[in-house]
Amino acid sequence: MAGPLLQLSDVHASYGPVHALRGVNVTVNEGEIVTLIGANGAGKSTLLMTLCGNPRPSQGQILFQDKSLVGLPPHLIAAQGIAQVPEGRRIFPRMTVLENLRLGATLADPAHFAEDLATCYGLFPILEKRQAQRAGTLSGGEQQMLAISRALMSRPRVLLLDEPSLGLAPLIIRQIFQVIEQLNRERGMTILLVEQNAYHALKLAHRAYVLASGEVVLTGSGRELLANEQVRAAYLEGGAH
Amino acid sequence: MAAPANAPIPFPHRLRDAGIAGLVAMALAVPFLGLRTVNLDQGLVVQTNLAYVPLAGVLVFLGRLILGLLAGPLAKATAPLANWRPPASTQRLRPWGGPLLVLAAAALPFLPFANRYIIDLGTTALIYILLATGLNITVGLAGLLDLGFAAFYAIGAYTCALTTTQLHWGFWPALAAGGLASSLFAVLLSLPILRLRGDYLAIVTLGFGEITRIVILNWQSLTGGPNGVSGIARPTLFGLTFDRRAPEGGHTFSEITGIAYAPEHRLIFLYLLILALTALAAYTVARLRRLPIGRAWEALREDEIACRSLGINPTMVKVSAYATGALMGGLAGCFFAARQGFVSPESFGFMESATILAIVVLGGMGSQAGVIIAALFIVVLPELARGFADYRMLAFGLAMILIMIWKPGGLLAGRLPTIRLSTAKPKPVAEAAL
Numbered sequence: 001m002a003g004p005l006l007q008l009s010d011v012h013a014s015y016g017p018v019h020a021l022r023g024v025n026v027t028v029n030e031g032e033i034v035t036l037i038g039a040n041g042a043g044k045s046t047l048l049m050t051l052c053g054n055p056r057p058s059q060g061q062i063l064f065q066d067k068s069l070v071g072l073p074p075h076l077i078a079a080q081g082i083a084q085v086p087e088g089r090r091i092f093p094r095m096t097v098l099e100n101l102r103l104g105a106t107l108a109d110p111a112h113f114a115e116d117l118a119t120c121y122g123l124f125p126i127l128e129k130r131q132a133q134r135a136g137t138l139s140g141g142e143q144q145m146l147a148i149s150r151a152l153m154s155r156p157r158v159l160l161l162d163e164p165s166l167g168l169a170p171l172i173i174r175q176i177f178q179v180i181e182q183l184n185r186e187r188g189m190t191i192l193l194v195e196q197n198a199y200h201a202l203k204l205a206h207r208a209y210v211l212a213s214g215e216v217v218l219t220g221s222g223r224e225l226l227a228n229e230q231v232r233a234a235y236l237e238g239g240a241h
Numbered sequence: 242m243a244a245p246a247n248a249p250i251p252f253p254h255r256l257r258d259a260g261i262a263g264l265v266a267m268a269l270a271v272p273f274l275g276l277r278t279v280n281l282d283q284g285l286v287v288q289t290n291l292a293y294v295p296l297a298g299v300l301v302f303l304g305r306l307i308l309g310l311l312a313g314p315l316a317k318a319t320a321p322l323a324n325w326r327p328p329a330s331t332q333r334l335r336p337w338g339g340p341l342l343v344l345a346a347a348a349l350p351f352l353p354f355a356n357r358y359i360i361d362l363g364t365t366a367l368i369y370i371l372l373a374t375g376l377n378i379t380v381g382l383a384g385l386l387d388l389g390f391a392a393f394y395a396i397g398a399y400t401c402a403l404t405t406t407q408l409h410w411g412f413w414p415a416l417a418a419g420g421l422a423s424s425l426f427a428v429l430l431s432l433p434i435l436r437l438r439g440d441y442l443a444i445v446t447l448g449f450g451e452i453t454r455i456v457i458l459n460w461q462s463l464t465g466g467p468n469g470v471s472g473i474a475r476p477t478l479f480g481l482t483f484d485r486r487a488p489e490g491g492h493t494f495s496e497i498t499g500i501a502y503a504p505e506h507r508l509i510f511l512y513l514l515i516l517a518l519t520a521l522a523a524y525t526v527a528r529l530r531r532l533p534i535g536r537a538w539e540a541l542r543e544d545e546i547a548c549r550s551l552g553i554n555p556t557m558v559k560v561s562a563y564a565t566g567a568l569m570g571g572l573a574g575c576f577f578a579a580r581q582g583f584v585s586p587e588s589f590g591f592m593e594s595a596t597i598l599a600i601v602v603l604g605g606m607g608s609q610a611g612v613i614i615a616a617l618f619i620v621v622l623p624e625l626a627r628g629f630a631d632y633r634m635l636a637f638g639l640a641m642i643l644i645m646i647w648k649p650g651g652l653l654a655g656r657l658p659t660i661r662l663s664t665a666k667p668k669p670v671a672e673a674a675l
Binding site: 052054073074075076078079083084086090091092093094095096098099102103104106107132134150151154 | 537539542544546548549550553656658659660
């Protein structure tokens, strides 16, 4: 492939009068973990949502595998091979774990279902024990595991993770990040990760971007940003847990 | 849980609560009971009768106090009822429940106590089951509130009525036309309301229901307006009619089979026909739930944003839910028209929409068995209470309130999973009534 897997160039997006993204440039290469960090309201989630087509970018270009995503509705963007694990998990609470995974496989070839299901149960064995249970009765960590598995069921080319550590216990957070790293290392999964938990997220990222007020203010490898004084002061002080 | 197991509320609290209720009752009683308009020779005159006002206050005060004191013991006494779940051993029988129910229903007209009245009541109940099965797809499965479902019922009924009377179609093609016409209107309706949800969706569907009724009422040249349409074709069995005398060039059922003519035959035939159609509809819905489209309906009810992120096109899902639901509403409308032989706009008012919605909610959203039980309850109970004449709607309302207190999620609030791997131990996914 000629260019990077995913490329955002000068992307602007607004929620009504609120100009949330002001000319963002982000690239994600095949096989990378790329992390976006930034304060609340910096535009991290907006960036992921814009990638998924809601809101649509008011200006700029988004290329995925050299094809433009601008103007496509969300379900067609998902069909290109972009799976999002949305903020707050958004599992289907009244449906069983298995049904949630089945819905995750909407876009996949049904012949892969058993194989992909086994992969997910391999990553998160607890889900197999819970497969006949209503997803709403799972713990927060289990729900996050389900949300990640559901996204994986479509065999995406890139996985977008929006705050996977939100509201989880430190032990569970570690497990989730381990799986993210494992997915990347063993399966070559390309991952774009948005996190408040900057320390963990930077530690496993190949490259990272720091967003502030809808603009990229800093970029570099995960290691560089972890060592950067500004980043330490703004996002890591007292946060190295 | 349904039964609040809180600490007992102190008596002074109860007194104050009852006192407030009494005062509110008195305030309301002034216009409702205290003032009365009487038609006298000189015109409408307002009579004041304020003696009722304190009486209402005292009655409500006492009622509220007694209800408050009894609530605890009552809840305790009925807790086993409210928390009742079918024993696990009945799970094995579940696949047989549907066919057995259909067989039992099919045997009804041939039982010794069956008469015109009972068969007619059964037909009414089945029409409501079919209607509620359709609405259950939109409201129960896809989670799209529809307060104007009677519109689809009306469109089905009028399509059947007009095609048979104006175009001289037979019942069967008219039945297909009725279902399709309802579906078509559902697609048209669903396009402008795709972006709406909750209250706004409810208002627009309510408006659609009323618009449909008013258009039918006023389009005199086509629908006959308030006079309705009469002379609607009766269903035939492979071309055989159920009349006493055969039409020109045709035969009657009794001629061919040699069974002596009886006017009940037509009723029994209609009953069996709608039973077959309702059973087919229920079976179709059960199958659809297990298909990707059915799961997408339910996923849409749960979380629309998550659906989109998984590549589900919400537009298609919503339109198909409305269209499938309306198809069943339209078929039910056709049966209604064919049974009555006459349709008029009065039969399709807001009360009708509300009744169908009540069946879906009472039965437990999304539950087919719940729909059947609730439809029987709503159709049969007012009939049983006919002896109470004026008070039967009161008794009916009271019964609905009691069900909602004890079973807030509906009679059958549990949801059956749509897939199960052979390795998975089947666990009942009973949903605790919140």
